[in-house]
Amino acid sequence: MITLQLLVNGLALGAAYALVALGFVLVLNATAAVNFAQGDLVMAGGLLGVALAPHLPAYLPLPGLLLLPVVLVLMAGLGLVLAAAAYLPLRRRPPVAVFISTIAAGIILQNGASVLFGPEPRAAPPLLSGGTLDLGGLVVAEQSLAIIAVAALLIAGQQWLFGRTQLGRRLRATAQDPEMARACGVRVTAMILITFALGTAFAGAAGLLLANRYFVTPTAGGDLILKAYIAVTIGGWGSVPGAVAGALLIALFEVGVSSVLSYPVALGLLYATLLVILVARPQGLFGEAARRRA
Amino acid sequence: MRNGVRKLWALAPTLTLPRFAGEGIGVAVLVAYALLYASPYGLRVLTVAGVYALAAIGFQIVFGLGGALSLAHGAFFGIGAYATGILGSQWGLGFAATFPVSLLVPLLLALLVGLPVLRLESHYFALATLGIAQVVHLLAVNSPGLTGGANGLPGVPGIVLFGWAVPRGLPLAAAVWGFVALGGLVAWRLARGHWGRALTLVRDDPLAAGTLGLDVGGLRLAAFALSAVYAGAAGALAVHTQRVVSPEVLEFPVMVSVLTIAVVGGRGRVAGAILGAVLLLHLPEWFRFLERSYLIVYGVALLATIVLAPHGLTGLLDRLFPSRPAPLPEPAAPPETAIPTGPLLRVEGLTKGFGGVRAVDGVSLTLEAATITGLIGPNGSGKTTLVNLISGLETPDGGRVMMGNSDMAGQRPDRIARAGIARTFQAVSLPEGANVLAAVAAARLERDGSIALAEAHALWALERLGAADLAAKPCAGLPAALRRRVELARALARQPAVLLLDEPAAGLTDGEKAELAGHLRAIAATGTALLVVEHDMGFLLPLAGHVLCLDQGRPLYEGPPEGVRSDPAVVAAYLGEGV
Numbered sequence: 048m049i050t051l052q053l054l055v056n057g058l059a060l061g062a063a064y065a066l067v068a069l070g071f072v073l074v075l076n077a078t079a080a081v082n083f084a085q086g087d088l089v090m091a092g093g094l095l096g097v098a099l100a101p102h103l104p105a106y107l108p109l110p111g112l113l114l115l116p117v118v119l120v121l122m123a124g125l126g127l128v129l130a131a132a133a134y135l136p137l138r139r140r141p142p143v144a145v146f147i148s149t150i151a152a153g154i155i156l157q158n159g160a161s162v163l164f165g166p167e168p169r170a171a172p173p174l175l176s177g178g179t180l181d182l183g184g185l186v187v188a189e190q191s192l193a194i195i196a197v198a199a200l201l202i203a204g205q206q207w208l209f210g211r212t213q214l215g216r217r218l219r220a221t222a223q224d225p226e227m228a229r230a231c232g233v234r235v236t237a238m239i240l241i242t243f244a245l246g247t248a249f250a251g252a253a254g255l256l257l258a259n260r261y262f263v264t265p266t267a268g269g270d271l272i273l274k275a276y277i278a279v280t281i282g283g284w285g286s287v288p289g290a291v292a293g294a295l296l297i298a299l300f301e302v303g304v305s306s307v308l309s310y311p312v313a314l315g316l317l318y319a320t321l322l323v324i325l326v327a328r329p330q331g332l333f334g335e336a337a338r339r340r341a
Numbered sequence: 342m343r344n345g346v347r348k349l350w351a352l353a354p355t356l357t358l359p360r361f362a363g364e365g366i367g368v369a370v371l372v373a374y375a376l377l378y379a380s381p382y383g384l385r386v387l388t389v390a391g392v393y394a395l396a397a398i399g400f401q402i403v404f405g406l407g408g409a410l411s412l413a414h415g416a417f418f419g420i421g422a423y424a425t426g427i428l429g430s431q432w433g434l435g436f437a438a439t440f441p442v443s444l445l446v447p448l449l450l451a452l453l454v455g456l457p458v459l460r461l462e463s464h465y466f467a468l469a470t471l472g473i474a475q476v477v478h479l480l481a482v483n484s485p486g487l488t489g490g491a492n493g494l495p496g497v498p499g500i501v502l503f504g505w506a507v508p509r510g511l512p513l514a515a516a517v518w519g520f521v522a523l524g525g526l527v528a529w530r531l532a533r534g535h536w537g538r539a540l541t542l543v544r545d546d547p548l549a550a551g552t553l554g555l556d557v558g559g560l561r562l563a564a565f566a567l568s569a570v571y572a573g574a575a576g577a578l579a580v581h582t583q584r585v586v587s588p589e590v591l592e593f594p595v596m597v598s599v600l601t602i603a604v605v606g607g608r609g610r611v612a613g614a615i616l617g618a619v620l621l622l623h624l625p626e627w628f629r630f631l632e633r634s635y636l637i638v639y640g641v642a643l644l645a646t647i648v649l650a651p652h653g654l655t656g657l658l659d660r661l662f663p664s665r666p667a668p669l670p671e672p673a674a675p676p677e678t679a680i681p682t683g684p685l686l687r688v689e690g691l692t693k694g695f696g697g698v699r700a701v702d703g704v705s706l707t708l709e710a711a712t713i714t715g716l717i718g719p720n721g722s723g724k725t726t727l728v729n730l731i732s733g734l735e736t737p738d739g740g741r742v743m744m745g746n747s748d749m750a751g752q753r754p755d756r757i758a759r760a761g762i763a764r765t766f767q768a769v770s771l772p773e774g775a776n777v778l779a780a781v782a783a784a785r786l787e788r789d790g791s792i793a794l795a796e797a798h799a800l801w802a803l804e805r806l807g808a809a810d811l812a813a814k815p816c817a818g819l820p821a822a823l824r825r826r827v828e829l830a831r832a833l834a835r836q837p838a839v840l841l842l843d844e845p846a847a848g849l850t851d852g853e854k855a856e857l858a859g860h861l862r863a864i865a866a867t868g869t870a871l872l873v874v875e876h877d878m879g880f881l882l883p884l885a886g887h888v889l890c891l892d893q894g895r896p897l898y899e900g901p902p903e904g905v906r907s908d909p910a911v912v913a914a915y916l917g918e919g920v
Contacts, residue, residue: 081464136648143410146467147604148647154597154640162634269593273475276468315479318472325469326457 059191061298062198066253068278068290070246076222077242080145084153086272092254093263096171111174119248126247160265171258194256277321384514391517392579394618397602399571405609407564408544413470415596416477417447421573426586429497436501443577444570451569459561478591493587500581529611542783545772551754554787601639605646607653672800678836680868682710686839691740700726702894708870715885716874723894724874728841732764733757763837767844769824771816778812784834802834821848841872
């Protein structure tokens with residue numbers, strides 16, 4: 048029973064990590080750029096939820112869930128700003144330039160948040176009521192199930208957008224070969240902006256989902272970007288399903304080891320495992336999906 | 342707006358100052374400020390600026406020169422700090438004992454983790470080093486017995502130099518800045534010397550660096566290790582200044598500060614590290630209202646610099662006050678290397694597969710001294726892969742590459758280059774930031790003792806190809822034909838016994854091709870064996886004494902060039918007809 052409960056917790060955490068990793072890998076594929084600010088964007092989404100919560104009318108039944116669309120829209124806007132300030136001016140420069148510019152964006156977000164909110168941990172409202180459900184003896188937090196459901200819906204939406212729509216075809220074309228896409232009449236810059244908006248919105252959603260049970264502090268981004276990075280690395284650099292699978296894997300690892308030992312040990316082991324994977328199998332556990340761009 | 346900026350630059354005074362005028366003025370201003378104006382608080386800020394300058398100088402070595410974005414630099418700083426903190430406060434050891442340990446522990450850790458981690462590509466390297474930093478931080482916070490945990494350890498003694506306990510205030514600032522001066526001088530000499538040149542080539546083009554005889558892995562590891570020593574020294578001085586060590590020294594803000602200082606000051610420049618540190622450590626004083634969130638200012642400064650002035654403040658100063666271009670050296674022929682006669686390179690049954698595709702499948706060939714061999718075949722037939730296998734950029738699955746009596750197959754590119762094999766690339770790659778002379782001189786770094794000598798020999802190689810007039814030109818913006826010429830000169834400067842050329846005539850006009858053919862004949866006449874990959878039969882067949890044609894990785898034809906056009910298998914492979 049304990050194992051099942053841990054599994055649900057792990058899946059819920061993994062679902063949120065999957066959104067973070069998915070946003071990271073979408074931007075990576077579209078731009079070949081590593082967005083180091085992704086973790087800080089998750090933190091920003093969480094604090095946005097905290098800031099918006101008092102403005103919700105108290106008589107409405109589903110407080111957290113109502114915030115989700117607002118957070119998605121505002122974060123998408125932040126993604127556009129990020130792309131315009133930290134990516135577009137550096138498109139023709141070596142990749143390390145974007146790496147540094149997004150580190151800078153992350154620093155600004157992190158310290159801006161600590162000026163506005165202070166350093167102490169904050170909690171966003173739960174998506175539903177915040178209670179627990181008894182499923183035939185298995186007691187599960189409603190929030191866990193809600194996180195899984197919301198993340199699954201968002202990921203399914205992304206899959207539908209990319210797989211079934213004209214816009215999705217253009218986004219995929221841009222990710223596969225920007226030069227060729229441009230030659231075929233795709234407005235590549237617009238597609239890149241949309242991808243940044245989408246990736247940032249997913250980060251924000253993950254922030255809102257995480258910020259209820261795990262709290263949010265302005266410095267939370269550092270660990271989150273590492274976890275997104277680890278998920279994408281073990282899932283195969285550039286692979287979208289791999290990123291989701293990698294995120295679930297590390298969340299289960301984290302929850303499992305934390306329950307037996309402790310969270311710092313779990314984190315230490317996770318990073319140590321990452322180093323071993325990087326050294327022994329740099330192409331990831333499932334093979335590298337992104338080609339090297341000449 | 343770009344145009345406006347360019348016009349502004351054109352208007353900027355083209356006044357040239359004596360060498361080191363800027364550095365001299367900077368030092369004078371700093372000393373005058375410290376002696377005459379600085380309050381005790383101001384001296385403290387200046388001392389901390391010195392600590393960060395030292396850390397940033399180390400970061401310039403690994404990141405600026407070596408191009409590796411190490412996010413473990415803050416961890417090395419923190420480890421140096423904890424080494425001094427633990428030994429000083431718990432064991433009661435003095436500066437003379439703790440300072441060397443603070444250099445040694447980061448050095449050992451860097452050597453230990455550097456070997457596996459430095460092989461990784463740029464973003465993986467950054468991630469792996471960030472992972473190391475997080476593990477070190479976790480360990481420090483969670484081992485209270487050793488490190489004092491989250492509270493840290495108080496009671497760290499001050500600096501003692503030759504029996505003199507350095508008091509706070511001006512003496513401490515002077516001592517810290519003395520270390521900065523010493524460390525800066527060492528780093529500056531290394532950066533502008535032989536080693537720094539080699540390291541920048543490793544940064545700009547690791548593939549080419551290997552084929553020019555430079556040990557890419559060794560250079561990177563040395564840079565990583567040396568940067569760790571600087572970080573450890575800075576960490577030790579930081580703890581002596583604060584007299585307390587706590588996990589703060591291992592947190593991300595340290596890393597962020599060092600990165601910002603290096604980028605804002607100017608990547609790869611010692612003067613940039615110092616200028617950046619003095620400026621950025623004083624910025625929070627001017628933005629007092631932000632209190633402890635001064636890092637917002639750092640973030641904005643970092644973003645603005647990387648977007649608007651990628652070469653940092655020292656780069657801007659260089660453009661405002663350009664230094665006189667160094668005069669060209671007198672060309673000098675390098676000492677003759679005796680090239681034996683007869684077969685120089687024997688390739689036997691070389692095989693390489695990528696996934697399921699056999700890119701090179703049992704290829705054998707012999708390159709004789711003073712001959713030109715043509716390597717032809719349709720696109721994707723394995724020509725470039727064969728060149729990559731011989732030069733060590735790819736590892737063969739099977740077969741031998743015999744130079745004399747030694748099998749070079751699977752060896753590192755620099756070992757193969759040192760054995761006498763040089764090559765050019767199909768897509769010419771020259772370091773965009775360097776001028777032509779420096780780019781060609783890179784080929785001599787492995788052999789010549791000084792840069793002056795390497796450049797004299799490089800000029801000789803350029804002269805042999807009639808390209809000496811290009812020497813002072815920047816590589817960026819050279820037209821394609823001249824780029825190929827410069828790259829050939831770079832390969833020639835290696836005085837190779839075997840020279841592999843991958844499509845040297847691509848993109849050249851007929852006149853340029855005729856000139857190139859003349860140069861290649863002259864190179865062969867000195868005894869070098871040439872292998873020329875080429876599609877242009879009109880260029881290649883009159884030039885080559887022997888031709889090998891590949892198709893799908895297998896040899897299709899081998900023999901005199903006259904027989905190529907009439908060979909039915911070759912014709913079928915090119916035209917796609919059944920034999």
